């Protein structure tokens with residue numbers, strides 16, 4: 019894997035694909051700068067090595083040029099985080115960008131306007147990619163969140179930088195961590211799959227069955243399994259058309275010697291709300307009018323030894339509706355168990371938008387071995403797909 023550590027940046031212009039798709043408030047101020055902070059080590063490394071940096075990113079989903087999606091809004095934040103002045107080019111290609119790039123000196127940083135102001139970006143247009151490529155001497159991809167898209171700036175551009183293209187620290191770390199789980203992981207390997215639906219995770223489940231020893235199922239997808247097995251799920255979330263698939267997964271797991279752990283008890287509620295009435299029930303006997311929204315204490319007790327003995331843990335999806343305090347206990351307890359195991363040497367990888375949100379909300383981020391930033395990209399890697407942005411490097 020070629021990373022920025024293998025390349026000489028002295029007096030070179032590095033064009034870096036970053037993910038600065040950050041949330042802005044109504045005054046266009048950055049409300050969460052995590053993604054900018056995450057790109058800092060790569061940028062610092064290149065500046066320190068005597069290079070200059072051209073940053074390119076998308077922001078939101080603009081339809082053509084839309085002022086509210088201008089990356090100009092974030093220039094001061096980027097400068098503040100990097101601790102150096104940041105220049106801005108009001109277009110990512112054309113004479114404005116070319117002139118800005120030509121006048122860039124070693125140690126300086128230039129941010130280009132939103133790539134998606136040009137529809138060619140998402141189309142993966144070769145001529146557009148070549149225009150972007152003409153701005154820099156070296157191409158660095160440090161945006162994992164878009165690595166599964168064959169866009170001009172994430173993939174197509176790489177062909178113009180033979181031997182002069184590499185991964186930034188962030189992307190290299192993502193690849194390394196996911197590979198650690200997918201290839202050559204220390205056993206036992208435990209995968210925890212929660213969240214709302216089986217349908218969005220089925221390909222992941224199928225691909226990882228060969229690599230894991232235990233699969234813990236939680237969250238809303240529990241009830242499709244339970245119903246398929248003949249249990250009563252009341253008004254719990256269910257995908258009726260995925261029941262056959264659920265049984266197939268159970269069968270495949272058996273063939274592959276993977277132990278499946280379904281919840282045994284659940285917190286059932288009479289409404290999807292923090293004000294709901296709740297009761298603890300057996301997972302197979304939820305009455306009509308009630309829905310399972312979190313796992314119960316017996317379930318959590320049963321998970322303890324599995325998590326404790328795991329050497330590798332992959333966690334994708336919450337065990338319950340953690341956004342509502344009343345149904346957050348299962349997800350919090352599991353998070354604490356994983357944190358404890360991690361302290362004792364287990365490698366733990368958390369990924370997928372909602373598990374990452376949960377881990378952040380419960381202050382467990384620093385207690386996991388790695389928290390992946392790219393939702394869709396991570397799922398595709400877990401599905402066994404080769405991501406175009408990674409292949410291109």
Ligand code: AMP
Nearest residue numbers: 213214215237238310311335338339372
């Ligand atoms: P996903 O995007 O598929 O990972 O699903 C995450 C969402 O699943 C979160 O917003 C949770 O609130 C929700 N969720 C977790 N457990 C349940 C459940 N038992 N019933 C309904 N939704 C759930």
